[in-house]
Amino acid sequence: MAADTLSRVFSALADPTRRDMVARLAEGDTTVNRLAEPYRMTLQAVYKHLRVLEDAGLVSRPPGPQPRSVHLEEEVFDLMDKWIERYRRQAEERYRRLDAVLAAMNETDDQKGRAT
Amino acid sequence: MNVIAETTIEADPKVPVIRMVRDFAATPEQLFRAHTDPVLYAQWIGPDSMATRIEHWDARTGGSWRFVSERGGVQFAFHGCFHEIRPDRIVQTFTFEGDPDGVALETLRFEDLGGGRTRLHTQSLVDSFEGRDAWLASGMEVGVNEGYARLDGMLSDGTV
Numbered sequence: 001m002a003a004d005t006l007s008r009v010f011s012a013l014a015d016p017t018r019r020d021m022v023a024r025l026a027e028g029d030t031t032v033n034r035l036a037e038p039y040r041m042t043l044q045a046v047y048k049h050l051r052v053l054e055d056a057g058l059v060s061r062p063p064g065p066q067p068r069s070v071h072l073e074e075e076v077f078d079l080m081d082k083w084i085e086r087y088r089r090q091a092e093e094r095y096r097r098l099d100a101v102l103a104a105m106n107e108t109d110d111q112k113g114r115a116t
Numbered sequence: 117m118n119v120i121a122e123t124t125i126e127a128d129p130k131v132p133v134i135r136m137v138r139d140f141a142a143t144p145e146q147l148f149r150a151h152t153d154p155v156l157y158a159q160w161i162g163p164d165s166m167a168t169r170i171e172h173w174d175a176r177t178g179g180s181w182r183f184v185s186e187r188g189g190v191q192f193a194f195h196g197c198f199h200e201i202r203p204d205r206i207v208q209t210f211t212f213e214g215d216p217d218g219v220a221l222e223t224l225r226f227e228d229l230g231g232g233r234t235r236l237h238t239q240s241l242v243d244s245f246e247g248r249d250a251w252l253a254s255g256m257e258v259g260v261n262e263g264y265a266r267l268d269g270m271l272s273d274g275t276v
Contacts, residue, residue, distance in 0.1 A: 010245040013129040088125040088136070090163075095123055095138050095236075097160035101150050102142040109146070 005057065009080055012056035017041075018049050025059060025072035032061075035070055120235065132248040134240045144226040144234045148203055151175075151224065158183065166192070177201050181208075204228075210240070218247050 013019055021035060036046040050070065053059040057076050061068045120139045127134055140147055150156045152175035162168035166185040173181050175198055182195035196209040196219075206224040220240045227235040242248045 007246045010127075010129065010132075010248070014245065019129060084125055084127050087134070088123055091125065091136055092123040092138075093163075094160060095140075097164070098150055099140065101156055101160045102140055102146055105146050105150065105156070106142065 006080065006083060008056040009058060009076060012052050012058055015049070015052075018053055021049060021053065022058060022072065025070060026074075029069040029071045031067040031069055033067065119233075127248070132242045132245045134248060136238045137235060139229065139233060139235050141232065142234055143232055144204060144228045147226050147234045147236060148206075151206055152201065163187075174198070175201055218242065220247075 013022065017039060020038075024030070024035065032043070032046060032050065035050075036043055039046060050059065050061075054061070058073055060071050060073055062071055120137050123136050123138045125134065125136050142150075150160070154170040154173040154175075157173075158168045158170050161183070162185040166187045168183055168185045171182045171184055171193075172195075173183075175181070177198060177200050179198045179201075180196065181198065182193065184191050184193045186192070193213040195211055195213065199207040199209065199221075204226050206222075208222050208224075210220040210222050211218060220242045222241075223237075223239045225237040227237060229235055
């Protein structure tokens with residue numbers, strides 16, 4: 001996944017309404033009308049949010065009988081998780097080096113403690 | 117209290133922030149020293165495949181720092197300012213000189229768990245989601261190239 005794709009994903013999810021839409025779509029596909037029900041906004045505004053989610057690759061509206069259903073592309077989240085997991089592992093690796101440094105400090109500090 | 121033996125990470129969806137938490141078998145004072153003593157810092161900050169050289173280091177409130185990591189003749193330089201240094205808290209800026217316009221604001225907090233254990237909380241705030249994603253992407257690159265050979269070695273010989 002390219003950096004700009006990930007950026008689109010993050011900015012798409014920066015909005016609370018869109019995060020709520022994603023959360024509800026995680027339970028299963030639905031129609032735009034049903035998706036719009038809980039929100040106090042025009043259908044047009046809902047379509048606008050959907051467009052942002054679609055552009056980020058987070059949702060799709062597969063062609064089919066009307067009304068078309070809205071589908072969550074869960075694999076995009078898997079990719080995002082992978083990026084974050086790699087970053088986390090790199091930090092964990094750094095912290096294991098820090099563990100070793102701290103362990104060596106412990107020994108030195110103990111020796112100093114005994115000497116005094 | 118649960119022990120956070122492995123780094124936990126959170127990428128906030130609302131603000132371009134990365135938060136991490138990790139426990140250490142050390143006192144807050146030792147953890148503070150490992151972050152402020154340049155000789156100790158150079159031993160763990162860079163990836164194993166790189167030699168880290170501290171070029172400038174003034175770990176005081178209002179001070180600044182710069183270090184260079186090198187691998188196969190290629191240098192990666194970083195610099196920043198120590199905004200605030202306290203025994204339980206370090207606030208500093210962080211810039212990779214390959215991306216000189218990018219700057220992260222890092223807040224480190226040392227939480228004393230007692231019994232010679234300390235929980236490190238770190239938060240990195242960057243100026244945009246794009247910036248954070250580039251950050252994550254660079255992590256991916258190094259992580260992949262690095263491999264985990266040395267880590268495995270440290271685990272098996274008891275260093276870790």
